[in-house]
Structure formats: structure tokens, C-alpha cells
Amino acid sequence: MGVRDLISWNVMIRCYAENGMVENARELFDAMPERSSFSWNTMIMAYTVAERIYMAFKLFVIMPDKDVMSWTGIITGFCRVSLVDDAWKLFKQMPDANAVSWSCIVSGFQQNDFANESLMVFKEMLLVGIHPTPHSFSSVLSACADLAMVSMSEQVYCQLLRRGFLGNTNVGNSAISMFVKVGSIHHARAVFLDLDKPDLVSWNAMITGFSQHGYGIEAMMAFHQMQKARFCPDSISYMGVLHGCSHCGFVEEGKQYFLSMKMDSGISPGAEHFSIMVDLYARAGKLEEAYTVIKELPFEPKSIFWRALLNGCRIWGDIKLGVSAPEQILKLEQFNSGACLMVINIMVLAGKWKEVATMRRFMKETGVKKELSCSWIDTSGINHLFTTGDKKHSKGDQIFQIIELLAYDGAIDSGTRGFLDYGNMLML
Structure with a gap:
């Protein structure tokens, strides 16, 4: 090249940066006879993309003429590496x-x-x-x-x-x-x-939304309307419609969608699709079919497959098949409290009290504890968090008084009243 002007230097630095060759970009940057704001910003962004925020910040500090792009780039870099407090401090110092x-x-x-x-x-x-x-x-x-x-x-x-x-x-x-x-x-x-x-994201969001809220028929309708609108379903589309079938008990429909993935759309089912099929069969009481899916998987089953099967065994009371799953779950998630509790529940149903005691002792010795469940309510734009047995809310006394009034007025049934009497209520 006859003459290397500022533009050609910047183009080369940017090419190196965009291809992840940060050190090569820095060598050119250091060798530049003169630099523009674009040169500095390109190098700063190269470091932030590579998550080398310390190097990016050093350049930012010594940069002679910082512009909006410089400030925005370094703030983005701090956010990228989860240094949000530092990003906010820099943002508050930003001139314009x-x-x-x-x-x-x-x-x-x-x-x-x-x-x-x-x-x-x-x-x-x-x-x-x-x-x-x-x-x-x-x-x-x-x-x-x-x-x-x-x-x-x-x-x-x-x-x-x-x-x-x-x-x-x-x-x-x-x-x-x-x-x-x-x-x-x-x-x-x-x-x-x-x-x-x-677009396809819009359709998938609706299919998934219907499925999550138990509207299986609406999820299937949206799936077919999407195809009529000339959008080809992807793996997310099939996940959504399969979830809808699983939650609503549409076993045959779910089987057809699963088969059509490969036959009609050329999509190879992934682990998430197979896990939904196990859940579909297990929820519907077809436990042998669920077990067959697990045995014939083209890969090693993860814990989620066995947990879906175990949940079905618990729902339908199949103790014989249920006791075979805990061993597999504990191999994969020995210190997961949810997995341990599922194992305990199925052992209780099977009357295996020795195994129950062993599992409880294991949880105590290893410090495996059930995570504290919580929920919340939005009132007047304010979120109120509440947990089991929580009595720390600022209006706790008033809340208990209202519950007492409802109980005496018969607005709360006897089962719920007994639940409250034992102090196990979910308290605001």
C-alpha cells in the first residue's frame, strides 16, 4: 500500500477487532502516527467485547477527547462483566x-x-x-x-x-x-x-404463552395458524405446542407433533423435546411408555427425565416403577434438595421407612436443605414478598386480624382454618 492514511489504519484495526484478534489490533493502534476518536473507540470496544474490561478502562482514562460513544462503550463493557455499580457510577459522571x-x-x-x-x-x-x-x-x-x-x-x-x-x-x-x-x-x-x-418470535411467544397457562387447544390452533401464515415452525415452536399437549393431557396429539418434527419440518428432536414426551406420558398415566422413551434415548438421560417419570409414578401410585427412578436421580443430583424430597416421597408411598430415614439423615449430614418457598402480591404498584411462617411484614398484625374475621364469618373453609391454626400459612 502506497500511503497509509488514518482511514486505512482504522479499517485494519476494526478488521482485527471484529475477528477477535485483539492483540493484533492493539499492535496497530500503538503504531499509529495519529489517532482519531474512532481509533480509540474501536480499541475500547475490542477490549469490552473480549471482556477485558481493565484494559478497556485504562484506554478510556487516558483517551484525550472522550465522546458519547466512548462513555457508552465503557459503560456497556462494565455491564457485560456484571460490574453494574461501576457502570452506574460512570454513567452519573457522563457529561451528555x-x-x-x-x-x-x-x-x-x-x-x-x-x-x-x-x-x-x-x-x-x-x-x-x-x-x-x-x-x-x-x-x-x-x-x-x-x-x-x-x-x-x-x-x-x-x-x-x-x-x-x-x-x-x-x-x-x-x-x-x-x-x-x-x-x-x-x-x-x-x-x-x-x-x-x-414474525416467528411473535408466534412462538404466543404458542408458549398459551401452553404455560394451560390453553392447550389455543396453543395448537396458534401453531397451525402460524403455518397458514407461511412461517415454518422451529424447535421452539414444537417445544411450545408439546408443552401444551403435556399440560392438557393430549397424548395422541403430542405424539403426532413429535413425529412431525422430523418428518414434516426436518428438525431432529433435542433433549428438551424428549423430556416433554416423558412428561406427557407420565402425566397421563402411561408410565411404561414414558420409561420406554427414557430407555431408547440416543443419549444419556439427565435427571429431568427421571424426575418426570418419578412425578408420574407419585401421581398415579405406581410404586413398583417409581422405586427404580430414585437411584438414577441421586446419581445425577445427589445434593439437589428437590430431587431428595421426591425420592423421600416415593419411598414413603412404598413404605420403605428405612430408606426414608437414611435419606433424611443424608440430607442433614450433608447440609442439603429445601429452598424456602416464597410468593408475592402486587398492590398499588408495590411488590409484597411472603414466605411460609413469615411474621415480619410491617402490617402483619392487621393481616392476621382480617384472616381471623374471614375465618369467623365462614369465608374460609374448615380445612383452611385448620391450616392457619397450625401457623403454616403463607404470610404477607
Whole structure:
């Protein structure tokens, strides 16, 4: 090459960076006679993509003229390696944050399981007059789904409508997933019907949503409507419709969908599809068929297969077949509390009290404990968490008084009243 100008240097650095050759990119960067902001930003992004955030930050600190892209890139890098606190501190120091910068920090909180913080930052973004991007809306919709807050989900969706994102397919798909997760399947369906151009992700979200909420027939209908709309089902589509068949007891339909994966769509069933078939048969009481699926698997069965079979044995009282599964489960998940409790339950049904005592002793000696179950309720936009036997809620006394009143008025049946008397209630 006759003359190496700034553009050619930048092009070469970017080529190395995009192909993961960070050290080669750095050698060229160090050899440059002069550098532009693009040169610095490319090198910083190369380090962040490679998750070498320390090196990226060193470059960022010595960079002479930091622009919005520089700040946004390093903030994204910190979020990528889960240093969200550091990302937030940098963001607060940023001189002129734009919509993309705000979107990155909203997304960073959500992707690192700080859903509440993601929502708070999103609200702050609106208050300072920043117009949300599709990416920021997708992130905050996912945050609402993580929190399972129906009222907040509806408020965010209203913001989405007000700001003209109704026809955006990516945002719409996030809204569908959000409403499915918070249990509002009718809202999810309404969003789907409002989409101008639903894609395969949209259809899969609806099929999966119907299945998760026990609408097996609707899941099958959506599956066939998707095909009529000239979308070819993928492995996720089949997972969704098979789940619907499993939860609703549609054994023959499930078998046909499973067979059509390979025959009609050319998709080889994966472990997740086989596990659903085991669950389908086990739930329907066809335990021998479920066991046959496990024995004929083209790979070593994981614990989830044996647990599905064991659950079916427990439901249908098949002790003979049920006692063969615990050994397999414990080989794979010896220290899993859920697996241990399933084994104990089936042993109790079989009257194997010696084995029950042995398992309980093993759990005690190894420190295997059942995870504390919890639930929550959304009232006036506030999530109230409650666990078994919890009496720490600030309004606990008032809640107990209301329960007592309901019990005396006959609004609570005798079984529930006895449940409360023993102090095992789920307390706000």
C-alpha cells in the first residue's frame, strides 16, 4: 500500500477487532502516527467485547477527547462483566448522556437481574425528557416480566403506545413475553393482534404463552395458524405446542407433533423435546411408555427425565416403577434438595421407612436443605414478598386480624382454618 492514511489504519484495526484478534489490533493502534476518536473507540470496544474490561478502562482514562460513544462503550463493557455499580457510577459522571447511553444502562441493570433498578433508571430517563429507544423499551418490559408486576407492566405498555411503538415487532415481542410471564395471557394476545408484521418470535411467544397457562387447544390452533401464515415452525415452536399437549393431557396429539418434527419440518428432536414426551406420558398415566422413551434415548438421560417419570409414578401410585427412578436421580443430583424430597416421597408411598430415614439423615449430614418457598402480591404498584411462617411484614398484625374475621364469618373453609391454626400459612 502506497500511503497509509488514518482511514486505512482504522479499517485494519476494526478488521482485527471484529475477528477477535485483539492483540493484533492493539499492535496497530500503538503504531499509529495519529489517532482519531474512532481509533480509540474501536480499541475500547475490542477490549469490552473480549471482556477485558481493565484494559478497556485504562484506554478510556487516558483517551484525550472522550465522546458519547466512548462513555457508552465503557459503560456497556462494565455491564457485560456484571460490574453494574461501576457502570452506574460512570454513567452519573457522563457529561451528555443520549438515548443510546440511557438504553445501555437500563439494559445493563435488567440483564444483571436488577429489575427494580432498571425500572427506576427508565423512569428517571423519562423525567429528564429522553425519548426511549426500542432497545430500552424491550429491556424495561423484560424487567417488568422479571418482577411479575401486572400494574407496572400495564403502565410501561401504555408508555409504549403513547410514544408510537405499537407497530415495532421487536418491542411487541418483548411486550408479549412480559404479559405471558405476569399471567395476563389476554393482554399478550391483544398485543399480538396489534402487530403489523408478527414474525416467528411473535408466534412462538404466543404458542408458549398459551401452553404455560394451560390453553392447550389455543396453543395448537396458534401453531397451525402460524403455518397458514407461511412461517415454518422451529424447535421452539414444537417445544411450545408439546408443552401444551403435556399440560392438557393430549397424548395422541403430542405424539403426532413429535413425529412431525422430523418428518414434516426436518428438525431432529433435542433433549428438551424428549423430556416433554416423558412428561406427557407420565402425566397421563402411561408410565411404561414414558420409561420406554427414557430407555431408547440416543443419549444419556439427565435427571429431568427421571424426575418426570418419578412425578408420574407419585401421581398415579405406581410404586413398583417409581422405586427404580430414585437411584438414577441421586446419581445425577445427589445434593439437589428437590430431587431428595421426591425420592423421600416415593419411598414413603412404598413404605420403605428405612430408606426414608437414611435419606433424611443424608440430607442433614450433608447440609442439603429445601429452598424456602416464597410468593408475592402486587398492590398499588408495590411488590409484597411472603414466605411460609413469615411474621415480619410491617402490617402483619392487621393481616392476621382480617384472616381471623374471614375465618369467623365462614369465608374460609374448615380445612383452611385448620391450616392457619397450625401457623403454616403463607404470610404477607
